[in-house]
Amino acid sequence: xxxxxxxxxxxxxxxxxxxxxxxxxxxxxxxxxxxxxxxxxxxxxxxxxxxxxxxxxxxxxxxxxxxxxxxxxxxxxxxxxxxxxxxxxxxxxxxxxxxxxxxxxxxxxxxxxxxxxxxxxxxxxxxxxxxxxxxxxxxxxxxxxxxxxxxxxxxxxxxxxxxxxxxxxxxxxxxxxxxxxxxxxxxxxxxxxxxxxxxxxxxxxxxxxxxxxxxxxxxxxxxxxxxxxxxxxx
Numbered sequence: 001x002x003x004x005x006x007x008x009x010x011x012x013x014x015x016x017x018x019x020x021x022x023x024x025x026x027x028x029x030x031x032x033x034x035x036x037x038x039x040x041x042x043x044x045x046x047x048x049x050x051x052x053x054x055x056x057x058x059x060x061x062x063x064x065x066x067x068x069x070x071x072x073x074x075x076x077x078x079x080x081x082x083x084x085x086x087x088x089x090x091x092x093x094x095x096x097x098x099x100x101x102x103x104x105x106x107x108x109x110x111x112x113x114x115x116x117x118x119x120x121x122x123x124x125x126x127x128x129x130x131x132x133x134x135x136x137x138x139x140x141x142x143x144x145x146x147x148x149x150x151x152x153x154x155x156x157x158x159x160x161x162x163x164x165x166x167x168x169x170x171x172x173x174x175x176x177x178x179x180x181x182x183x184x185x186x187x188x189x190x191x192x193x194x195x196x197x198x199x200x201x202x203x204x205x206x207x208x209x210x211x212x213x214x215x216x217x218x219x220x221x222x223x224x225x226x227x228x229x230x231x232x233x234x
Contacts, residue, residue, distance in 0.1 A: 002110065002114075002149055002152070003114075003145070003149045004113065004118060005114050007114075009054035010053075010217070011052045011053035012053075013217065014217065015124075015214050016121055016123070016124035017127065017128065017212065018214065018222050018225070020112070020125075020128070021226075022221050022224055022225045023109065024225065024229070025224065025226075025228025025229050026042065026045060026105065027108075028229055029041075029228045029231055029232050030101040031101060031232075032231075032233070033232070034097055034098070034101065036097070039101060042101070042104055043104060046104045046107050046108055049107075049108055049111050050107065052111075055110070055114055060110045060111065061107075063114075064106045064107070068103075071099040071102060071103055074096075075099060076092070078092050078095045117210075118142050119142070119210055120210055121142070121145065122139070122141060122142045122209060123209035123210050123211075124212060125137050125138040125141055126138040126209065127212065147190070151183065151187055151190070154187070154190075155182075158178070158186075159179055162175065162178055162179065
């Protein structure tokens, strides 16, 4: 499940601001240097980040498995042409590189989510972006990190329940409709309960957030982020 997991890796001990800076640097580098050579360098960095987070590539791919079909579908569809020879493999090169750089950014995001508490992410965002805008962004990120795993779990339970009731005998379209409608219905129900819970707990814009402090171990990662951002504009 795409959520925080306690651990003792190097990434767990870093300040969330340095992790956010590296994540932004990786994203800028991946979308600025779209050649195979540039993406190869970003791939090596992504592997190092997963190692620092003590997260295997297979486990990270498992976390973003729902996005993988869309990343694969783009290059495959771009190969189809409406005239002989009906397939044009060279047309899939650019979409494949685009999907691959999105995949790299998603893998780095998984490493961040798995090693950063939600409260720390909110505190980092509100420190970087001051004022009501920062508080709004912090609240939004906090709710997404807490709400998204619950919605994914609801969809998984709906699929299991459908299979237990011989739902696999239905057509694919019917199965997709059942899971989608169940997920939307539960999402609206959870949203209503979330709003009630926030009002009951006197939800405030300025809660007491954890104190963040940069340490010497954050310096190499901040320098890496600066180098990546500079490289993106070169």
